[in-house]
Amino acid sequence: MTNPVTVEVSRGGRVESAHRGAGAVVDANGRILFSFGDVERPVYPRSAVKAFQALALVESGAADRWALGDDELALACASHSGEASHVALAAGVLAKAGLSDASLGCGAHWPLNAEAARALAASGAQPSALHNNCSGKHAGFLCLAADQGWDLGSYIAPEHPVQEAGRAAIEALTGERLDAERRATDGCSIPTYAVSLKGLALGFARFATGEGLEPQRAAAAARLRRAVVDHPHFVAGTGRFDTEFMSRFGARAFTKTGAEGVFIAALPEAGLGIAVKADDGATRAAETMIAALIARFAGFDKAERGEAERFLAPEFRNWRGVPVGRMWAAGPLAAGV
C-alpha cells in the first residue's frame, strides 16, 4: 500500500518537496472516524508514548510518595530541549528519590535547543545525561524503581519491571500484543515496541477520556494530561511544537512528538485519539499532519483556526528574513476536504 502525499513544501511557485504518511482518528470504542494510508502496519511510536510509560509512576503511588509536582510529571512525559530549566528540574526529581544523574542510563547529548547548547559550551561544561531529551522520563523510571525496591542498575533492560510496566500499559491502552518480535532499541536505550497507528490512536482516545480504563489508570491518565497541559514548557521547550501548540490549545489537545515522524494527539473534549507517521521520518511533516487533524476534529472555531494557521501552513524565510516558501497539509488532509 502506497501512503498518500499529506504535506507539500513550496518554494517560489513550485512544490519543492512532498511528504507521504498515514494516520488515524479513533474514538475510545475503537471506531475509526477518519484514516488515510496504512494504519494497520506496526510502527515504532518512539517518544510519542512517554505518557503511557509514565502511568505506572503515578498509578503505583510512587509519584506521590516522592512528592513529585505537576511540572515534574510533565518532564517525565517529555522530550525536552535541555534548557537550564529542564536540566534543573530533572536533577531535582532524581534528588527527591535520593539519586543523581549517575544513575541515568539514557546517555549524554548536547541540548536540542541550540541556544542552550551554546550557553553550555560557553560555560566550559560538557553535556551530561541530564541534558538528554529523555532525562525526565528516565528520572521517572528511577523514581518508580527506587520506590518499589527494584534494581536501579538495570532499569533500561526490556525484562526489568519498570520496562515491563511500560510495555503492559501500552498493551492495555492500544489493545495490541507487544512481544519481543515487536521490539527494538530506542535512542535512549530503552525498548520501543511497534504498534499500529490505529492502535496508537485508540490508546490516546482512552488516555483522553479514561473510557475503557480501570479507575486508578483513568485517574493517572487525567493527572498526566493535566500536568503536561499546565506545564507545556517542560514537555518540549522554547519554540517547539508541543510547547507552543499546548500553550494555546492545551485544553483542547494534548500532543506529543516521537522520533522518525510520529506524532500523537489526545482530544479530551472530542473524546478522540489521533496518531500519524510521516513515511520518511520528517518531523516537519508530522507536525503539519497532526495540526491539520486537530484543527478538523477538535472542533476549532474560526478564531482558533486563525490562531492555528502558523501550525497548519508555516511560512519559511531565508537567512535575510525574506519569505521563500510555505508548507501545507495536502491530499486527504487538505483544508476544506
Place this chain on the structure above:
Amino acid sequence: MTNPVTVEVSRGGRVESAHRGAGAVVDANGRILFSFGDVERPVYPRSAVKAFQALALVESGAADRWALGDDELALACASHSGEASHVALAAGVLAKAGLSDASLGCGAHWPLNAEAARALAASGAQPSALHNNCSGKHAGFLCLAADQGWDLGSYIAPEHPVQEAGRAAIEALTGERLDAERRATDGCSIPTYAVSLKGLALGFARFATGEGLEPQRAAAAARLRRAVVDHPHFVAGTGRFDTEFMSRFGARAFTKTGAEGVFIAALPEAGLGIAVKADDGATRAAETMIAALIARFAGFDKAERGEAERFLAPEFRNWRGVPVGRMWAAGPLAAGV
C-alpha cells in the same frame, strides 16, 4: 508519477522509515544510461550547482587577476560548515578583492558544524555572514563583480550580471531554458532556477568531461573540479559527506549536496553525470542514493566497494553507542540490481 522507494531505514528487525526519489545517470551526449522516477520535472538544484555558478569567476580571468588559489576556488563551490578554517579563507578571498564581509548579501547563521558553533559561542562572538555556508560562493560573486566593475551592492538580484552569468552557465550546461517562471529565491538570497534531473545530470556529465563545452569553459570546469577534489575540506567540512567521500574517491567522483534532498556527481573517468532528489527533501536519503549510483557507475572494484560501505549502508547508534539500525539503498538502487 509516483517515484519509487529508494532508501530504507531500519530499527531492530523492521523498516522504520522509507524515502522515495528520482535520479538519472547521463553521458555528455545526453544519453540516459539509467534513470528511476520522474526525471523530467524541474526541481530546484539549490547548492548542487555552485560549481556551475563559479564558472564565470574562472572563465572571465577574474580568479587569476585576484590570484585565487585552488582552496579558495573550492570554497567558491562550497556549502561549508563554518569552521574557523572556512571563515578565515572566505575573509581572505574578500580581502584579495579589497572587500570585507560587509559586502556579503547571504545573511548570517551559526556554523553548520556544531562544534564550531559552540566554540564561537564560547568565545563570546556572534556569527557573521562569513559563517554562512554560502559565504565562499558569495565571496566569489563579489570577486567577479569587482573585477568587472559591476555594482557591488546589488549582486544578489536576479538581473545583476553576476546572477545572469550563473543562469547562462546553468542553461548552457543543462540545455534547458531558465526563464523567470523557473525562478525562486534560495536560502542565501540569490535566485535558484528549476532544472530537470535529466538536464542536471547532463550538465554534470559535460562538467566531468568538458565534452560539448567551449574550450575556455571546459578548462574552467576542469580547474574547478580539480580544486574541489584537491581540497575537499573546503567544499563542505569535518565529517560531511562531500568531504569524506572525496577524500577517498575524489579522482573518481566529484560530488555536491544541495538543500531539500538534491545531490549530484560528476564522474570524469566514466564520462558521466548523476543527479538525484529525495522527494521529501531528506539529505540522508540523497547521500545514500548518490553513493549507490556512484558505486555502480564509477566502476568501483571490490576494495573500493568495501571502503564505500559506510556511505552505502551507514549504521545508526544511539546515545550510548549501541547499534540500533541501518540505512540502505532499495528498489531500483538495491545492491546487486
